[in-house]
Amino acid sequence: xxxxxxxxxxxxxxxxxxxxxxxxxxxxxxxxxxxxxxxxxxxxxxxxxxxxxxxxxxxxxxxxxxxxxxxxxxxxxxxxxxxxxxxxxxxxxxxxxxxxxxxxxxxxxxxxxxxxxxxxxxxxxxxxxxxxxxxxxxxxxxxxxxxxxxxxxxxxxxxxxxxxxxxxxxxxxxxxxxxxxxxxxxxxxxxxxxxxxxxxxxxxxxxxxxxxxxxxxx
Amino acid sequence: xxxxxxxxxxxxxxxxxxxxxxxxxxxxxxxxxxxxxxxxxxxxxxxxxxxxxxxxxxxxxxxxxxxxxxxxxxxxxxxxxxxxxxxxxxxxxxxxxxxxxxxxxxxxxxxxxxxxxxxxxxxxxxxxxxxxxxxxxxxxxxxxxxxxxxxxxxxxxxxxxxxxxxxxxxxxxxxxxxxxxxxxxxxxxxxxxxxxxxxxxxxxxxxxxxxxxxxxxxxxxxxxxxxxxxxxxxxxxxxxxxxxxxxxxxxxxxxxxxxxxxxxxxxxxxxxxxxxxxxxxxxxxxxxxxxxxxxxxxxxxxxxxxxxxxxxxxxxxxxxxxxxxxxxxxxxxxxxxxxxxxxxxxxxxxxxxxxxxxxxxxxxxxxxxxxxxxxxxxxxxxxxxxxxxxxxxxxxxxxxxxxxxxxxxxxxxxxxxxxxxxxxxxxxxxxxxxxxxxxxxxxxxxxxxxxxxxxxxxxxxxxxxxxxxxxxxxxxxxxxxxxxxxxxxxxxxxxxxxxxxxxxxxxxxxxxxxxxxxxxxxxxxxxxxxxxxxxxxxxxxxxxxxxxxxxxxxxxxxxxxxxxxxxxxxxxxxxxxxxxxxxxxxxxxxxxxxxxxxxxxxxxxxxxxxxxxxxxxxxxxxxxxxxxxxxxxxxxxxxxxxxxxxxxxxxxxxxxxxxxxxxxxxxxxxxxxxxxxxxxxxxxxxxxxxxxxxxxxxxxxxxxxxxxxxxxxxxxxxxxxxxxxxxxxxxxxxxxxxxxxxxxxx
Numbered sequence: 034x035x036x037x038x039x040x041x042x043x044x045x046x047x048x049x050x051x052x053x054x055x056x057x058x059x060x061x062x063x064x065x066x067x068x069x070x071x072x073x074x075x076x077x078x079x080x081x082x083x084x085x086x087x088x089x090x091x092x093x094x095x096x097x098x099x100x101x102x103x104x105x106x107x108x109x110x111x112x113x114x115x116x117x118x119x120x121x122x123x124x125x126x127x128x129x130x131x132x133x134x135x136x137x138x139x140x141x142x143x144x145x146x147x148x149x150x151x152x153x154x155x156x157x158x159x160x161x162x163x164x165x166x167x168x169x170x171x172x173x174x175x176x177x178x179x180x181x182x183x184x185x186x187x188x189x190x191x192x193x194x195x196x197x198x199x200x201x202x203x204x205x206x207x208x209x210x211x212x213x214x215x216x217x218x219x220x221x222x223x224x225x226x227x228x229x230x231x232x233x234x235x236x237x238x239x240x241x242x243x244x245x246x247x248x249x250x251x
Numbered sequence: 252x253x254x255x256x257x258x259x260x261x262x263x264x265x266x267x268x269x270x271x272x273x274x275x276x277x278x279x280x281x282x283x284x285x286x287x288x289x290x291x292x293x294x295x296x297x298x299x300x301x302x303x304x305x306x307x308x309x310x311x312x313x314x315x316x317x318x319x320x321x322x323x324x325x326x327x328x329x330x331x332x333x334x335x336x337x338x339x340x341x342x343x344x345x346x347x348x349x350x351x352x353x354x355x356x357x358x359x360x361x362x363x364x365x366x367x368x369x370x371x372x373x374x375x376x377x378x379x380x381x382x383x384x385x386x387x388x389x390x391x392x393x394x395x396x397x398x399x400x401x402x403x404x405x406x407x408x409x410x411x412x413x414x415x416x417x418x419x420x421x422x423x424x425x426x427x428x429x430x431x432x433x434x435x436x437x438x439x440x441x442x443x444x445x446x447x448x449x450x451x452x453x454x455x456x457x458x459x460x461x462x463x464x465x466x467x468x469x470x471x472x473x474x475x476x477x478x479x480x481x482x483x484x485x486x487x488x489x490x491x492x493x494x495x496x497x498x499x500x501x502x503x504x505x506x507x508x509x510x511x512x513x514x515x516x517x518x519x520x521x522x523x524x525x526x527x528x529x530x531x532x533x534x535x536x537x538x539x540x541x542x543x544x545x546x547x548x549x550x551x552x553x554x555x556x557x558x559x560x561x562x563x564x565x566x567x568x569x570x571x572x573x574x575x576x577x578x579x580x581x582x583x584x585x586x587x588x589x590x591x592x593x594x595x596x597x598x599x600x601x602x603x604x605x606x607x608x609x610x611x612x613x614x615x616x617x618x619x620x621x622x623x624x625x626x627x628x629x630x631x632x633x634x635x636x637x638x639x640x641x642x643x644x645x646x647x648x649x650x651x652x653x654x655x656x657x658x659x660x661x662x663x664x665x666x667x668x669x670x671x672x673x674x675x676x677x678x679x680x681x682x683x684x685x686x687x688x689x690x691x692x693x694x695x696x697x698x699x700x701x702x703x704x705x706x707x708x709x710x711x712x713x714x715x716x717x718x719x720x721x722x723x724x725x726x727x728x729x730x731x732x733x734x735x736x737x738x739x740x741x742x743x744x745x746x747x748x749x750x751x752x753x754x755x756x757x758x759x760x761x762x763x764x765x766x767x768x769x770x771x772x773x774x775x776x777x778x779x780x781x782x783x784x785x786x787x788x789x790x791x792x793x794x795x796x797x798x799x800x801x802x803x804x805x806x807x808x809x810x811x812x813x814x815x816x817x818x819x820x821x822x823x824x825x826x827x828x829x830x831x832x833x834x835x836x837x838x839x840x841x842x843x844x845x846x847x848x849x850x851x852x853x854x855x856x857x858x859x860x861x862x863x864x865x866x867x868x869x870x871x872x873x874x875x876x877x878x879x880x881x882x883x884x885x886x887x888x889x890x891x892x893x894x895x896x897x898x899x900x901x902x903x904x905x906x907x908x909x910x911x912x913x914x915x916x917x918x919x920x921x922x923x924x925x926x927x928x929x930x931x932x933x934x935x936x937x938x939x940x941x942x943x944x945x946x947x948x949x950x951x952x953x954x955x956x957x958x959x960x961x962x963x964x965x966x967x968x969x970x971x972x973x974x975x976x977x978x979x980x981x982x983x984x985x986x987x988x989x990x991x992x993x994x995x996x997x
Binding site: 048056064168169225 | 551935
C-alpha cells in the first residue's frame with residue numbers, strides 16, 4: 034500500500050478561516066492517540082483574523098530525519114515522512130529544533146516526537162487525509178494537480194522553499210497567488226476613513242550609517 | 252412556581268455542563284455500521300456518516316458524495332458525536348424537588364406524563380385553553396414541528412405556540428413574503444460558482460456557516476468580486492474586494508443609497524422592472540432622499556466605497572446576494588431585508604442560473620421548522636392561520652371543525668410578556684432555551700418564575716429547563732429519523748443511528764403520550780415519523796410550501812428534494828422564479844407568487860435603532876457567534892474540544908477605543924447597557940469598528956450577552972434587535988465573582 038504519486042496535498046493559507054476543523058478531525062485518528070498533528074496559528078489576532086494551518090511538508094530530504102541521532106524518522110518510498118519510530122526515538126528534540134517549517138512536536142509524557150504523517154492509514158488505501166476532507170474552506174486540499182489548476186486558476190502550487198542557503202523540495206504544496214494579491218483587510222479604520230491613513234513603514238536606506246532603517250511616511 | 256429549586260451552581264454541579272472530551276472511535280475501532288445522516292447544528296445541514304458500534308455513535312466518516320458539503324465539516328460537525336453517551340444526558344424524567352441537593356429527583360416516565368397532563372388539565376379547566384403556551388425549536392425535524400403545531404391547536408386548543416426561529420429568520424421570511432410571495436432562498440449554492448459579484452450583507456460566513464465560505468471563494472477564484480458589509484473584519488471580509496464597515500443598525504440606509512446611485516447611473520434593468528415588478532416608483536422616490544453624502548454620514552461607510560458598491564453591483568451581468576442575522580436582527584430587520592431585495596429586483600438578475608438571492612438559515616431546520624405550523628401565525632404548507640380557506644383545508648386534514656381551530660397567537664417574546672402578565676400560566680417548551688437566547692433575559696427569568704407549571708422536553712438540562720417543574724427526557728438528533736429543510740431549500744433526511752438511552756423517548760412519542768394522557772389522543776396516534784410526514788404532505792398540498800410530492804425514498808434517491816414539489820412525478824424546484832415557472836398563486840400569470848405574478852418593490856424605510864448610541868451609552872454593542880459554539884450552547888458547551896477553542900466570551904474592541912478607555916488585551920472590562928452589566932475579558936483587535944464592541948452570545952448567567960441586549964422587536968417579524976444597542980465600557984473593578992468558581996470549567 035502506498036500513497037499514489039498523482040495525489041498531492043495543497044495548503045492555501047489565503048483560504049484558512051481558523052475554524053480548527055482540521056485540528057479536530059486530526060484527533061480522530063488513533064495512530065496519534067487523540068492528539069492533533071496540525072497546528073493552527075493566528076498570525077497576529079490583534080491585527081488580523083488571518084490564520085495558517087501548518088502540516089508536515091513531507092520534504093524530499095527531511096531535515097528532521099537528517100539530524101535524528103537515533104535514525105528514528107523514516108521516509109516511505111512514496112514520499113511520506115513518518116512520525117518518529119517508538120523503539121528508536123530518544124526524545125532528544127533535535128528534529129523539533131531543526132525543522133524549518135516548525136512542525137514536529139515532542140510529547141514529553143510519552144517520550145516521543147509525533148507529527149502529521151499525511152493520514153497514512155487513509156491515504157495509503159485510497160482515501161483522503163481527514164483534515165483535507167473536512168476543511169470547510171478547502172484551505173487544505175488533497176487531489177491531483179489537474180484538479181487544483183481547475184479549482185484555483187488565480188494561484189499556483191509551489192513546493193520549493195529556500196531557507197538561507199538551504200533549498201527544500203516538499204511533497205506538500207503551498208498555493209501562492211499568480212499575481213500580486215489585493216491587500217487583505219486588517220484594520221477597520223482603513224476602510225472607514227475617506228482619506229487612507231498614512232502608514233509608518235520602515236524601509237532600509239542605503240548609505241545612511243546613522244540609521245539604516247529610516248522612518249518613512251507613505 | 253418555576254423558580255430555581257436550588258442554587259444555580261448546585262444544578263450545574265449535578266447536570267453540567269460537564270465536558271466530554273474522550274475520543275471514542277478513531278481509525279482503529281471498526282464500527283458496526285455507518286449511518287448516512289446530517290449534522291445536528293446549523294442550517295447548512297452537512298451530510299455526515301456516523302460510525303455506530305454497540306448502540307453508540309463513536310465517531311464519523313466524511314460523506315463525500317453528499318452534494319452540498321462533499322465531506323466538508325466545521326469543528327462542531329466533527330465533534331458532534333461526543334454528545335452521545337454524554338454524562339449529562341437526561342435518561343429519566345426529572346421532577347423539581349428543592350429538598351434534593353441537585354434540585355431534581357428522577358421520576359418514572361409514565362408518572363411524569365400523567366402529572367404533566369394533570370397540571371395542564373387543571374390550568375386549562377380553571378383559566379381556559381389559552382392559559383397554556385407552547386414553545387418549539389427550529390432544530391426539530393419538520394415532522395416534530397408539524398406535530399407540535401397540531402398538538403397546540405388541536406389537543407391543547409391554545410393559540411399560543413411559537414418557536415425559536417423567531418430569533419433567526421423571520422425578518423427575512425417576512426421580507427421574502429412581501430417581495431416574492433414565497434419565503435425561500437432562490438438558488439442552490441452551486442449557482443454561486445461562476446457568478447460575477449457576490450454581496451454578503453451581515454453574515455459572518457466563516458464562523459456561522461463555514462461550508463458557504465468554499466462556495467464564495469471558489470466563485471472568487473473564477474473571477475467573482477466579493478462585497479462584504481459588516482462592522483467587523485470577519486474571515487470572509489479579510490480577502491474581499493470591497494469591505495463596507497457599516498455602523499450597526501444602518502443597513503437600510505446603505506441599500507437606499509446604493510440603489511439611488513444605481514438609478515442615477517442607469518445601472519438598473521428598466522425592462523425587467525416594467526415587465527415583472529410593481530412598486531418601483533415609490534421606492535425610487537424614497538431612494539432620492541438618500542444621496543451618497545447623506546448615506547455615508549448615516550452609515551459610516553465612505554462615499555467612495557458606496558459608489559464602488561453601486562458600480563460593482565449595478566454593472567454586473569450575474570450576481571448573488573445573501574444576508575443573515577447581521578441585517579435581520581434589528582427592530583427594522585424586515586426593512587433591511589427588503590432593502591437587499593430592492594437591489595436584487597432593480598438589477599433584474601433573479602430567476603437565472605448564476606444569479607441568486609438568499610438568506611442564510613441559522614438553525615438546523617429554520618426553514619422547514621417555520622413552514623409547517625409551529626409559527627404563531629402559520630398553518631402547515633405555509634398557510635395563513637387567519638385565512639378562512641386555509642383554515643378550512645387544514646381543519647379538514649386534521650378532521651376537526653374549522654371553528655375549533657384557534658386563531659393567530661403571539662411571538663415567542665410576547666408569550667413571556669403574557670406569562671409576566673399572568674395570562675399564560677402553564678408552559679411546555681421543547682428544545683428552546685430562552686433564558687440564554689432571548690434579549691433582556693433577566694426579564695425572561697423573572698417571567699419564568701411566575702409560571703404555575705412548566706414542563707420542559709430536552710436531552711440535556713438546559714438553562715431554562717432548570718426552572719421546570721417537570722423535565723421529560725427527549726431525543727438526540729441521532730436517535731430519531733425525519734426530514735429537515737436546509738439553507739438552499741433542499742429537504743433532506745435525518746436517519747436514526749442509535750436507540751434512546753434509559754427512559755428517554757423520541758420527542759414525537761412524548762407529544763403523543765401527553766395527548767393520550769390528556770384524554771385527547773384524536774390525531775396523535777402516528778406510529779412513526781414517516782406516518783407524520785405522510786400527513787404533512789397532504790396538509791401542505793396546494794400551499795406555497797408544497798411538500799406533497801416529496802417522499803423519503805425520493806429524498807434518498809436525489810440526495811434531497813427542493814421544495815416546492817407538488818406531485819409524485821415532480822423532481823422538486825432547485826431554482827425559483829425561472830421564466831415560465833408556474834406556481835399555485837399566480838397560476839401562469841407570472842413567475843412570482845402573487846395573483847398577478849409580479850414581484851413587489853417595497854419602500855425599505857431606514858429607522859434608527861431602538862436604544863441607539865447616546866451620550867450616556869456612546870458605543871454600539873453587537874452580538875453574534877463564534878465557530879466552535881452553537882446558539883445557547885446547550886450542546887456545544889458540553890463538548891470539551893469545542894470549549895478549548897474559545898473557552899470564555901470576550902469583549903472585542905478596537906485598539907483606539909482600548910487606549911481611550913485604558914483597557915489592555917486580556918484585562919477584565921465591564922460592558923453596561925440600560926438592562927444590565929457583564930464583566931468579561933477584553934480582546935483588543937483592529938478588526939472591529941472603534942465605536943463598536945462585540946460579544947458572542949453562547950454563554951448563560953453572568954456571562955450572558957443577552958443580559959445587555961434590548962427586547963425591541965421588528966413590528967412586522969417580531970425579531971429582536973440583537974445586533975445593536977447603546978452601550979458603555981470601562982475597566983472592571985476587579986475579576987467578576989464567577990471567575991473563581993466557573994471560569995476554568997466553562
